[in-house]
Amino acid sequence: MNLVQTQHHLGAHSGTTAETSTPAATTALGQIAVVADHALRDRWRSLAVWCFGLAGISAIELAVYPSVAATEKSWTAMLDQWPEAFKVAFRLDAYSSGPGFLNTELFSMMFPLVLIAVALGAAAAATAGEEERGTADLLLSLPILRGRVLAAKVLAMVLGVVVVMLAAALTIIVGAPLADLSVGTDDVLAAGAMTCLLGLVFGCIGLLLGALTGKRAAALGGGIALAIAAFLLQILAPMADWLEQWQKASPFYWALNSDPLVNGIDWGAAGLMVGVCALLLAVTTVVFHRRDISGR
């Protein structure tokens, strides 16, 4: 049996010499697509849970809206009692308006934190995950540049974040007319895009921490700690004068304070977030290229 198969191999190979049989490496885009596809498949369960979760929460919020709108006056009276800073932070000033309601319930906290979690999950799994599991030895010994591996992981992270956000945004766009909630489709997409960028800023921080340390916990923990700090800065800054000047350092401020659900995309803020991501990715690429991959 083995002999027969051996001869089969001899036969299969006899037409070429060892030199000419060297397989051609696939193209850069081909390799990136293969690695990104694998990264997404590896995380599809968690992405599916996030998609259904956010879509479900959005649907529930929409179902509640008609009764909020119907009792507008009592809401306004109640919310007037809240501290000014909370009103600003959670957009309580326009709670019973469509965009105001969505801002308060979903876009000022829920969506940003979930998208940051999705991005950080992908970032931690990216290079640090491969290193910690020991699969980096196999992957990086293949004829693929580390930059391509990183590009593929970034692509998978971006797609994951966008898909989860789209699941929620589409639920809102489809459900808003049914709930008699008036909000512009383009504004929902604009706010979704800004929230995606916010998630990706922290995702890129996670990628950098992962490339620096090779540890998933560092990527995830460091990213979460920074996200919490930035979130607290965003909501507490309006309450304390000494903090207020720092609020503009928070990515939450960049993403949310232009009120994209009413005003559409603030291209300056969007550009800032894209620029920060690009800078973080450039540093990550250099760090990852120079890194000694840890063995198991």
Added chain:
Amino acid sequence: MNGDTALSTRGLTKFYGDQRGIEDLDLDVRPEEVFGFLGPNGAGKTTTIRMLLGLIRPTRGTATILGSPLEYGAVGCRAEIGYLPGDLALYERMTGEQLLSYVARLRGGVAADRYRSLAERLGLDLTRRVHDLSRGNRQKIGVVQAFMHWPRLLVLDEPTSGLDPLVQLEFQHLVREAVDFGATVFLSSHVLTEVEQLADRVAIVDDGRLVVVDTVDGLREKATKRVELDFPGAPPGDLLDAPGVRDMEVRGDTAICTVAGPVGPLMAVAVGHGVIDVHTHDPDLEDAFLGYVTGGAR
């Protein structure tokens, strides 16, 4: 092939902080040879291999692989290398088929038939997920992915760990076939028998330093052998004075001598004392290996 070496290193060194991984390694591996890279665990074998694959950056020194200088961060000639990592980790959720297809697509130009037939030869079920596979079956996936693209250089780190004896035999066939097709094999191991059976030449490393490079036969010649001599009464003590005798152990009427080089002088002394019977054991590479490797940890 490229010049007269498939793989050469000059002063290749890796330190982890103050700790020596490998220091000043000079090796020349000839095309189409099986080169054994031998040493106890922690000697620096895996460190060396991971530098050659571009996974870790040399502290200093150079390497030339298949004619190209090793350049950190570049793909170099990795397309032409088949690598079996020492502590193989695979994607747990993938089936064998998915994993090999993944590697094949990243390499490009490897037909599914090729890895499927290799898997069949090793008795590997490709439909099962990695996390359901035994250590031996995971290792088979590692072997298949290393061989499947007809690499010109095979770098195999402890390749038969976990493989049962029959599969080890098939593995040896694979190595010999690859060499027949013009491949060079760099085979790292702490198990002497697998190197002994396959390698033309052997380098022995210990504690981060190259100890010796020699042919397997050369090592065997220099190996000490054990000679058991039965006497009518208590063995004479002057056996120890015979040239070449390293030490002697007495068990009843039998003397067990460790001899380096020819046994003639010992036999001359033994005959004078009326030796009744003689048993010798083939020199074992293990003895040669242990003779070169310092330290009492074994």
